[in-house]
Amino acid sequence: MAHSRVIIFDTTLRDGEQSPGCSMNLEEKLRMARGLDRLGVDIIEAGFPIASEGDFEAVRSISKELRRPIIAGLARATRPDIERDWEALAEAARPRIHTFLATSDIHLEYKLKITREEALAQAREAVAFAKSLCDDVEFSPEDATRTDLDFLCAVVEAVIEAGATTVNIPDTVGYTTPREFTQIISTIHERVRGIERAVISVHCHNDLGLAVANSIAAIEAGARQVECTINGIGERAGNASLEEIVCALKVRADVMPYETAINTEELYPSSQLLTEITGAAVQPNKAIVGRNAFAHEAGIHQDGVIKNRLTYEIMTPQSVGVPDSRLVLGKHSGRHALGRRCEELGYEFSRRELDLVYRRFIALADEIKTVEDHHLTGIIREEMQKASAA
Numbered sequence: 560m561a562h563s564r565v566i567i568f569d570t571t572l573r574d575g576e577q578s579p580g581c582s583m584n585l586e587e588k589l590r591m592a593r594g595l596d597r598l599g600v601d602i603i604e605a606g607f608p609i610a611s612e613g614d615f616e617a618v619r620s621i622s623k624e625l626r627r628p629i630i631a632g633l634a635r636a637t638r639p640d641i642e643r644d645w646e647a648l649a650e651a652a653r654p655r656i657h658t659f660l661a662t663s664d665i666h667l668e669y670k671l672k673i674t675r676e677e678a679l680a681q682a683r684e685a686v687a688f689a690k691s692l693c694d695d696v697e698f699s700p701e702d703a704t705r706t707d708l709d710f711l712c713a714v715v716e717a718v719i720e721a722g723a724t725t726v727n728i729p730d731t732v733g734y735t736t737p738r739e740f741t742q743i744i745s746t747i748h749e750r751v752r753g754i755e756r757a758v759i760s761v762h763c764h765n766d767l768g769l770a771v772a773n774s775i776a777a778i779e780a781g782a783r784q785v786e787c788t789i790n791g792i793g794e795r796a797g798n799a800s801l802e803e804i805v806c807a808l809k810v811r812a813d814v815m816p817y818e819t820a821i822n823t824e825e826l827y828p829s830s831q832l833l834t835e836i837t838g839a840a841v842q843p844n845k846a847i848v849g850r851n852a853f854a855h856e857a858g859i860h861q862d863g864v865i866k867n868r869l870t871y872e873i874m875t876p877q878s879v880g881v882p883d884s885r886l887v888l889g890k891h892s893g894r895h896a897l898g899r900r901c902e903e904l905g906y907e908f909s910r911r912e913l914d915l916v917y918r919r920f921i922a923l924a925d926e927i928k929t930v931e932d933h934h935l936t937g938i939i940r941e942e943m944q945k946a947s948a949a
C-alpha cells in the first residue's frame with residue numbers, strides 16, 4: 560500500500576511558547592529551532608512577529624539561519640500584521656505567511672464584533688494581500704470547530720480562491736471529538752470547490768485530552784498537515800504532541816498508511832532539549848518521552864521483557880532516542896554509571912572531563928533526588944562552553 564506523506568508543522572516556538580512558564584529568549588529559540596531541524600520537521604512556526612520585538616527577532620534570526628525547513632510567521636488578518644510578518648521572514652529561504660481570523664459566531668459577536676459577511680471579506684482580503692507578498696500562504700479560521708459548517712466551507716473556499724495554499728482547521732478550544740472532526744474534515748474535502756489546490760491542515764488543542772486522537776482522525780479524513788508541539792506544550796492544556804502523532808503513524812503503519820519525514824531517534828533528545836531550556840518537566844507517564852515510558856515495574860512484565868522485549872514494548876526505546884538504560888542517577892551513583900549515561904546521550908569524555916561533570920553532578924544530586932537526562936545535558940553543555948572559552 561502506498562503511504563501518503565503527512566507534513567509536520569511544528570509550533571513549539573509559537574503556540575508552545577504561549578504555555579505559562581515556557582517563554583524562551585532569542586538564544587534559546589535558536590537552539591530549539593536547530594533541534595527541530597535535526598528532528599526533520601517540515602515547517603517551523605517561529606513566532607508571531609507583531610506580538611513583540613522578541614518574536615520579530617526570533618522569526619528573523621531563524622529565517623536567516625535555517626535553510627531547509629519552511630519558516631512560518633503568524634499574523635492576524637490585517638495589513639500591519641502581515642507586513643510585519645513579511646519583514647521578519649524577509650531572509651527566509653522558504654517563507655510562509657500564516658494568517659488567521661476567527662469565524663465562530665461567539666468570537667465574531669463578542670471578540671471581534673463583526674458579522675459573518677465582514678469576516679469573510681476580511682479573510683479574503685488578508686489572504687490576497689499576503690499572496691501579493693509570498694507564494695506560500697496559510698489561512699486559519701480560528702475556532703473552526705465551533706463555526707457553522709456551511710460558513711466554514713464558504714470561508715475556506717474564499718481563501719483558496721484568494722491564493723491560500725494551506726487551509727488549517729484549528730480546534731482552538733480543544734472541543735471536538737474524533738468522529739465529529741472526521742465529519743468536519745470530510746465535509747470540507749467533499750464540498751469546498753478548489754480544495755484540491757490546497758493542503759488541509761489541522762491544529763488541535765488538548766483541553767479534553769483528545770488532541771492527538773483528533774489529529775489522527777483528521778489525517779484519516781484527508782488532512783495532510785498536522786500542527787503540533789514537542790512535549791505537547793501550548794496554550795492552556797497544550798497542543799497535539801508531535802512525538803505521539805509521529806509514533807502512532809509509525810508504529811501503526813499497518814492500519815494507517817501515512818508517513819512523515821521525522822527522524823524518530825531525535826524525538827527524545829528534542830524533548831529533553833525543550834525541558835532543559837524551559838525547565839518545564841514532562842510528566843513521568845507521558846507517552847514516548849516520559850521517564851516511565853519504557854520502564855517496567857511489575858515482576859510479570861519484567862520477566863516478559865527480559866525474555867522478549869516485544870511482550871510489553873510496541874517500539875524500542877532506541878527508535879525514539881531513549882537511552883536503553885534503567886539506571887537511576889542519584890547521589891550514590893558512581894563515575895561508571897554517569898559515564899555510561901553520558902555515552903548513551905551521545906557524549907564521550909576523557910577521564911578529566913568526566914571528573915568535571917561528575918563533580919557538578921554530585922553537587923546537584925545532593926540537592927535533588929534524581930538527576931534526569933535534561934539536568935545532565937545542561938551540565939554537559941555548560942562544561943563544554945567553559946572548556947571552549949578557556
Ligand code: KIV
Pocket residue numbers: 574659699701702727729730731732762764
Ligand atoms: O489555536 C488556534 O486557533 C491557533 C491559530 C492561530 C492557528 O493557534
Ligand code: ZN
Pocket residue numbers: 574729731762764794
Ligand atoms: Zn493554537
